[in-house]
Amino acid sequence: MTAAALLAVAVAAAPAGQAEFDYATMPDEPGRPRVILAPRDSPQATLSVTFDVGSYDEEGIPGLTRLAQHAMLEANPRVPYEKLVTALYRANATLQLDTGQRECGFRLTAPRDEFERLADQLTSLVLAPRIDGGRLAAAAERTRLDQREPDRPGSVLVLLTSTIASDPRYANDTYGDPDQIDMISVEQVRAHVARWMVPGNATVVFAGGFSPATATRMLRRFRGGARHAPEPLALDLPIDSSIGAASETHFIAYPFLLARPRDPAALRVLAALLQTRLERQARAAGVGYSPVVFPWHSRWANLLVVRFSVSAGGEAVAASLLKDEIAAIREGRVSDEELEQHRRFVLEQLRVVDRTPADLAAILSAGDGTGWYGPGLAGALAGLTRADFFASASRWLADSSRVHILFSRNAPARILVSPPTAIGRRR
Amino acid sequence: MTVSLRFVPVVLGAVLLTVSPARAQVHVEQLADGMDLIVAPAQDAPLGSFRYVVRSGSGDDPGGKGGLAHLLEHLLLQDRPGPVADLWAAVRRSGALLNAYTSSDATTFSLDAPSRSLLPLAEQLISVVTNPPLDAVRISTELGVVNAEQEFYSGEGSILALVDAALFPSTPGGILGTAASRSHIELPDLVAHFNTFYATTNTALVFVGDVTPEAARQAVDRAVRLPPALPSERRAPTRWTPAVPVDQRVLAPLTVAAFGYMLDAGDAAACEPLASALGLRLALNLEVREPLVSAVRTRCLRMHGHDLLLAFAYTRSSDASDLPNVLKGKFADLVARPLTPGEIDVIDHRLRAAYSVLRFDPQALADRLAERAARPREPEEPLDPGPVTATRLNPRQLRDAATRSFTGQRRILLYFSPFEGA
Numbered sequence: 001m002t003a004a005a006l007l008a009v010a011v012a013a014a015p016a017g018q019a020e021f022d023y024a025t026m027p028d029e030p031g032r033p034r035v036i037l038a039p040r041d042s043p044q045a046t047l048s049v050t051f052d053v054g055s056y057d058e059e060g061i062p063g064l065t066r067l068a069q070h071a072m073l074e075a076n077p078r079v080p081y082e083k084l085v086t087a088l089y090r091a092n093a094t095l096q097l098d099t100g101q102r103e104c105g106f107r108l109t110a111p112r113d114e115f116e117r118l119a120d121q122l123t124s125l126v127l128a129p130r131i132d133g134g135r136l137a138a139a140a141e142r143t144r145l146d147q148r149e150p151d152r153p154g155s156v157l158v159l160l161t162s163t164i165a166s167d168p169r170y171a172n173d174t175y176g177d178p179d180q181i182d183m184i185s186v187e188q189v190r191a192h193v194a195r196w197m198v199p200g201n202a203t204v205v206f207a208g209g210f211s212p213a214t215a216t217r218m219l220r221r222f223r224g225g226a227r228h229a230p231e232p233l234a235l236d237l238p239i240d241s242s243i244g245a246a247s248e249t250h251f252i253a254y255p256f257l258l259a260r261p262r263d264p265a266a267l268r269v270l271a272a273l274l275q276t277r278l279e280r281q282a283r284a285a286g287v288g289y290s291p292v293v294f295p296w297h298s299r300w301a302n303l304l305v306v307r308f309s310v311s312a313g314g315e316a317v318a319a320s321l322l323k324d325e326i327a328a329i330r331e332g333r334v335s336d337e338e339l340e341q342h343r344r345f346v347l348e349q350l351r352v353v354d355r356t357p358a359d360l361a362a363i364l365s366a367g368d369g370t371g372w373y374g375p376g377l378a379g380a381l382a383g384l385t386r387a388d389f390f391a392s393a394s395r396w397l398a399d400s401s402r403v404h405i406l407f408s409r410n411a412p413a414r415i416l417v418s419p420p421t422a423i424g425r426r427r
Numbered sequence: 428m429t430v431s432l433r434f435v436p437v438v439l440g441a442v443l444l445t446v447s448p449a450r451a452q453v454h455v456e457q458l459a460d461g462m463d464l465i466v467a468p469a470q471d472a473p474l475g476s477f478r479y480v481v482r483s484g485s486g487d488d489p490g491g492k493g494g495l496a497h498l499l500e501h502l503l504l505q506d507r508p509g510p511v512a513d514l515w516a517a518v519r520r521s522g523a524l525l526n527a528y529t530s531s532d533a534t535t536f537s538l539d540a541p542s543r544s545l546l547p548l549a550e551q552l553i554s555v556v557t558n559p560p561l562d563a564v565r566i567s568t569e570l571g572v573v574n575a576e577q578e579f580y581s582g583e584g585s586i587l588a589l590v591d592a593a594l595f596p597s598t599p600g601g602i603l604g605t606a607a608s609r610s611h612i613e614l615p616d617l618v619a620h621f622n623t624f625y626a627t628t629n630t631a632l633v634f635v636g637d638v639t640p641e642a643a644r645q646a647v648d649r650a651v652r653l654p655p656a657l658p659s660e661r662r663a664p665t666r667w668t669p670a671v672p673v674d675q676r677v678l679a680p681l682t683v684a685a686f687g688y689m690l691d692a693g694d695a696a697a698c699e700p701l702a703s704a705l706g707l708r709l710a711l712n713l714e715v716r717e718p719l720v721s722a723v724r725t726r727c728l729r730m731h732g733h734d735l736l737l738a739f740a741y742t743r744s745s746d747a748s749d750l751p752n753v754l755k756g757k758f759a760d761l762v763a764r765p766l767t768p769g770e771i772d773v774i775d776h777r778l779r780a781a782y783s784v785l786r787f788d789p790q791a792l793a794d795r796l797a798e799r800a801a802r803p804r805e806p807e808e809p810l811d812p813g814p815v816t817a818t819r820l821n822p823r824q825l826r827d828a829a830t831r832s833f834t835g836q837r838r839i840l841l842y843f844s845p846f847e848g849a
Contacts, residue, residue, distance in 0.1 A: 043787040082715050089707055090773040092780035111780045138718065145721045145742050178743055247578055276519065280506055286571020289579060311575035341519040348522015348541055355473065 021354055022375045023364060024212070031223045033127070033202040036364045037212045045115040045208035046357035048365045049126050050105035052203075052228050052299065053196035055172035057102070061192075063176015066099045067143045067184055068131075068192050069106070073097075074142060075135035078124045093118055099174045101161060102230040102300045104197075105365065109358045112209035119210070120218055127199050127222040133186035144178045156307060157296055160251055164239050164403050198225020205364045208357025230300035239403040242411035248315055250322060252306040253403040256295070256396045258370045265346070265380035266392040267295050271304060272349075273342045274329055278308060281321045287314025298366045303403075304396060315408075330397040332390045339386060347381050453796070453812050454640040458647065460655035461628035463810045465796050466643045467635040469789060475545035475636020476793035479536040479556055480800045482631070483624035485602040486531045486595075486665055486731055492612050494604020496624075497529040498573060499617050502564040503556055504536070509563075514551045523548055529602055531591055531731050533801035539790050542637040549634065550650040556625070558652030561618055570609055577603050586685055586739065589677065590841055591730055594669045594689075628656040631800035631810065635789040664803025667731035672838040676848030682747050685841040686754040687737035690832045695734040697828035698727040700820050702736055703774045704766055709738060709757055719744065719753060732803045736832070737839065751842050761829045766822045775820050782817045 023038035033049075058064040074081045088095055093110035106126055110118050162171040199222040206215045235255065258264055275293035282288030291308040306326075310318040328334065353359045363373050371380075454466040469475075488495045504527055506515050518525045523540035525548075536556055540548050592601050603609075634643045671689050690698055702725040709723045723740040738754055766774070785791055799813045842848065 043784050082711060085710055085715050086707075086773060089710060090776045090780075092777045092784070111784050113783070114780065141718045142714075142721070145718055145744050249579075282575075283506065283572050284565075284568060286565075286568035287575065289572055289575035309575065309579045311571055311578055314571060314575070337516075341516060345519045345522045351522070351541070352474065 019375055020351065021373060021377050023367075023373070025367075026216075030227075031200040031225060033199045033204045033219065033222065035216075035219055036203070036205045036367060037215060038205070038207040038360055038364060039210060039212050040208050040355060040357065040360070042208040042355065042357055043112050044109055044357050045112055045119075045206065045210040046107060046109045046361040047115075047119045047122060048105060048107045048203075048205040048207075048361040049123070050103050050203045050205075050365045051197045052103055052201050052230055053192075054099060054101045054103050055174040055176070056167075056169045056230075057196060057228075058172060058176075058192075061184055061188055062172060063143060063178075063181050064184060064188060064192050065104050065196075066097075066146065066175050067140060067181055068189050068197060069097050069099060069104055070139040070142045071131050071136055071189050072106075072126050072129045072193070072197070074139040075132045076125050076129050077132050078128070078130060079121045081135075081138075084121060084125075087118060087121070091118060095122070101158060101170050101172070101174060103298070107358065107361065115208075115210055116214055116218075119206070119215070123204075123218055123222065126197070127202065127204075127219075129193060129197070131186060131190050131193060136186045136189065137182075140181050140184065143176065144181045146175050156251075157301075157305070160253060160303075160305065160403075160405070161233060161301065163241070163243070163251075163405055164235060164253070165233060166236055167234065170233075194225070196228065199223055200225035201227050203365050203367075205361045207361040207364065233301040235403065237401045237403065238399065239405070241404070242406045242408050244411045245407035245409065247407070248310040248312075248318070248409055249407045250306070250308040250310070250318070251403075251405040251407070252308075252322070252326075253303040254396050254398075255401055255403075256302050256304055258302070258372065260388070260392065261371065261376070262380045262384050262388050263392055264370070264372050265343075265377060265384050266389050267304065267396070268346045268350070269339070269342050269381070269384065269389060270329065270393050270396065271295050272346050273334065273338065274306065274325065276338075276342065277325045277328070278306070278322065281325060282308070282318065285314065285317050285321060287311055287318045287321075297370075297372050312409075315410075326397055330394050332386075332394070336386065339389065343381055343384060347378060350377060455810055455812055456640070457810070458627075458644070460651065460653070461626075461630075461658075461661070462647070462651070463631035463800055464640070464643060464647065465631060465633045465800060465810070465812060466638060466640045467633075467789075467792055467796065468639055469636055469787075472636050472787075472789060473542055474789050475540060475542045475634070475638060476789040477538040477540075477545060477549040477552070477635075478631075478633040478793050478797035478800075479552060480631040480633065480797050481534040481625055482532065482629045482662075482664075482801055482803060484530045484533045485604075486667065487620070487624055488604065489616065489620075491608060492604070492616055493601060493608035494573065495609075495612050495616060495620055496534055497602055497604070498566075498569060498609060498612055499620055500527045500529045500534050500536075501569050501573060502561070502566070502617065503527075503559050505564055505569060507563060507565070509560065510551070510555050510558075514548075514555050517544075517548060517551060521548060525552070530801070531595070531602065532729070532803060533797075535797055535801065537793075537797075539793075545634070545636050546638060546642060546646045550646045553632070553647065553650035554652055557650070559621065561614065561621065564614075564617075566612070566614065566617075573603060573609060574606060577606075586683060586841070586843070587728070589675075590673075590685055590728075590735075590737070590839065593673045593675050593841060594671065594733075594735075594839065595667055595731055596670055597667070624662075625653070626656040626660050626662075627651070627653050628658075628661045628806075631797070633793050633796045633800060635793040635796065658806075661806035663806060664732060667733070669731070669733055672836055674838075674840045675842070677841060677843045678845070678848040679843035680845060681843060682742050682744065682750070682845065683843045684740045684747075684750045684754060685737050685839070685843075686740070686751055686758070687735055687839050688758065688832050688834070688837045689839065690734040690736055690837075691828070692734075694828035694832050697825055698734055698736050700774060700778065701761065701825055701829060702727050703777055704770065704825060705736070705738060705758065705761060707770060707773055707777075708760065709740070709754075712757065713740065713753065719747065719750060729798070729802065735839065745846070747844070748847070751840050755838075755840075758829075758833050762826060762833060765826060766820075771820055771822060778820075779817050
């Protein structure tokens, strides 16, 4: 795309981007990042840069992706690392590194007044990196020290997919092996970056209080590399497995396909409704604290995920109510009032997400034109009929396509693992 | 419901609360029944927040019945037919979030909602909390819920709970209590606790959003179901004596060091700038120049009426046994090595940046005001909503505060490691 065309898109995006759930994308062009702009009236802005590469793609060099991410920041003369850390601290900004199985990313959130300067630095570092071999040891040391924060939602998904996927590459540790990080050479890092962590394999999202014209100008500088779209997660369904653990947690997942225009709305309502019902029943029975249900939508996996941790002594009751509640929704045993409550709940919560730059960037970075997010959402929710909802819900909640992993005190210890615990929900 | 020890993120340091250039003033008044009302109006804000603060938490649990305040907090919002179920249904319909937290000092009911729903939902919540049908609650099932909470509760909150337990070993059983202490709690205990500590004079209501003080006052008038408390019922705060110094090594799957000091009573206002200064030096030294940790965060905490400044350092290194000493050295460095002009600029700018965002964040501002409202105070002492301006950093005052507070007698260390401890 020419500079003029990019600017034209950006200018067009500015007013449209203010509309609820709206965003603008640049036409795809080989060698250019996929670009999503969602300007909002916000005191903060977020820049998310995601590459379609993760621990799955490391070809026997564990921790290569994570190390490459650290090297982009610490072994990269474009911006001295100490200067970057000081600038982030001064602005009260945050920079988060995420490393998954099929993607890795950088997410910067900063006050509006500071954002564009920091975004300019970050895009230079990660979309046009120059890896300095002399500084790689420092980056390796940081990678070796990385302490995974417990209970991050990403950890749940990594655990789930590494358990259910037949392809062993999904079991690669996303942070690598601390004892092997030092053995990775600068040539290996450079080769990994040159193949995978290139503008052409990146998705860049700007969300919140920023200027689309400035963002577009910023991105015009970067070009190169090819897109490596990850193939969808292959599962041999249904999956039913028990794994020995210190406490009891059910993980249930249903693959979903967004086949109808109202499916993105229906799926969110389904997740909210199932969570409410599970929580109410678990609390009424005194067997659970805070079940979590959420749709995981990415470019390589689409799963409705349920995580239900059970107190000691409540195992049988919990298993029964879990089955009953899922069946109730699958079979349409839900009142109109309940459905309406959750339709409204989803709409209002989406509005909160739409006004929160970090959350908005996270949701848009998985965008792929399926209508998962966009201005049509409000209408899709408003027009979601009972028949529409249950047609989709019964399709998604079929037992034949279910994944059920039970981490149980009573199961044999097939692998040593502790299921992650609380995520977010606090009451 | 999560145990949430009171902490004030460092980013909220030295913020302006009474006067805001872009938004209206924070309004503070005491209502006729003794309740404190705090309103931070933000005209046209799409979202709003409400906090119902009871200045009593696990610190007031009776001996042998640890976990009572937390269990009561659960029971007040236990979903059962009637007003509580109506509240939950209205919350869901409005796309709002309702939650509750118990700390050592306070019990807080928290509502975040679209602006148009804030006042009606706050009214419903107030009337539920001030008129609970305690005789209808199901204690045994809620005990099961709390058991699950205790079993699966983890993360930084549990580190803070251990800090609390180490500093105040005389408090009965921590915030959640134990399964044994909870099993001794009966309905009359809950009723007695409610009648004693949920009095209007022990309560503050915080509104942030598109709400005027007048509208908030009217909503409160309509909703409160408690009788006004008598002046004689105003409670003086319980004074707890911390067991400093603390030096505990805990065997754990992760390596985390929590190191810091209990601040001198007169130095609480210096905590946030101190935390910012310390955070900068720790980040540059332990993350950049000589990497020892994957992350280090500084926090100002308030426990049982005492202000603490703690640094939390995380690492996957198997050779981190020197981490407590390194942290100790960096704290001492704030006394020995004055802040440079460059550091002062960074810290000043950071605090102002934090404030500039806070003004637009009803939830964070409500939490901040609720934390201030929850602080124990003498019966005749007026409520102080906090600092009023992003005051300019005074390096001399910070150094003096550090000199007074960073002493061996005030030191706190909890070191979690897979390699040492009990």
